[in-house]
Amino acid sequence: MQFTCSINDFNEAKQVIVGGVDSPVRAFKAVGGTPPFIHSAKGIYLYDEDNNRYIDFVQSWGPLLFGHCDADIESALIDTLKKGTSYGAPTTLETYLAKLIIAAVEGVDKLRFVNSGTEATMSAIRLARAHTKRDAIIKFEGCYHGHSDCLLVQAGSGLATFGAPSSPGIPDSITRHTLLARYNDIESVRDCFAKAPIACVIIEPIAGNMGLVPAKTEFLQELRALCDEHGSVLIFDEVMSGFRASRSGSFAFHKVQADLLTFGKVIGGGLPVGAFGGKDEIMHLLSPEGAVYQAGTLSGNPLAMAAGIAALSKIAHDSTLYERLETLANQLMDGFRQAADSQRIPLQTTVRGSMFGFFFNTAPVNNFDDAQKSDTKMFARFFRGCLERGIYLACSQFETGFISVPMNNEHIEMTISIASDVFKEIANGRI
């Protein structure tokens, strides 16, 4: 496979865009080599500037549940586009998309749309602090909630990849209020509660940013109980898991209800959208009903709403969708594991709906410490081997993979067979 055009494009990009990318993980730092510059995409495939074709398991890092250029999303976008792209005034599209989310997810009385997951979690935390009149928050090592200051502490994938525990440029006076607990370890949460009055606990109930690491049901139940006992707000960050793990997000797996939830990715059908919502008694504190300020020039813009409505309507009308995707995800992970086993390469695999994850690790992964014991060099070899054979996986050991609706049994079997060749090459020391 040739990457000549991408190499040139990357060099040119680096002259004008920092690191050549608009989001750090795209730079391939963890796996080496040049990121393919994408020229176009259709269905399950990405095409790069050198005309290489890849089966896409990244799906723009989650949003594209229906793959690239889904006909219904595309036509909804074109119809809407012809009526104008933004009005800065309310539309019925916003109400419609809000209703689709509220109908699917437990515990959302009201919500508000923003432009990214980062904005959603940032605003949810502001609300939780206003509601409780407390400053301290608890987050978990390895969970990522976007790049706002108070949440950028031990935040998984992008940062893990760069080995930075946090980021320069964030005052201690801000992160001082962020207490860190260990995922799936309730004692570590109790320790945090003993240190300060807690405004909220924010968690990815199905963590996807340290690799795929679901929370244990009992752990979430205990977290719910601790928040109730202390009058703290429980925030589920379902920016990734919402409409990815199931139509009701993590609820289908754990039956634990949060006070506030955040969304993004799939709810925008491939356009930039985020949302936060939850109990009316907390949400009504938000301006203009209450005093907590939050705003956005392009928030709820008609294009993003139209794409989101098209995606969520398709989900609402397809009762077996997540079962089908989960079957394919299980098939893929079983195939990877068997192929790795036969070369005596240790591999841990996990599936939640259309989300899949695999760690080059000898032991099961329940938290960020476990995840970091993975063999990232082995991951890099596997990643490059797959890429060069037309399989586009997330370019870090600490990310989640995604099955999309247009994928079928044959695509999965083909991917397993390629992965199996790559494991053989690794075992023979050829790559």
Ligand SMILES: *Cc1c(COP(=O)(O)O)cnc(C)c1O
């Ligand atoms: C992607 C993600 C975010 C951030 O969303 P952006 O749209 O990239 O700002 C927040 N939380 C989780 C769980 C995510 O996966």
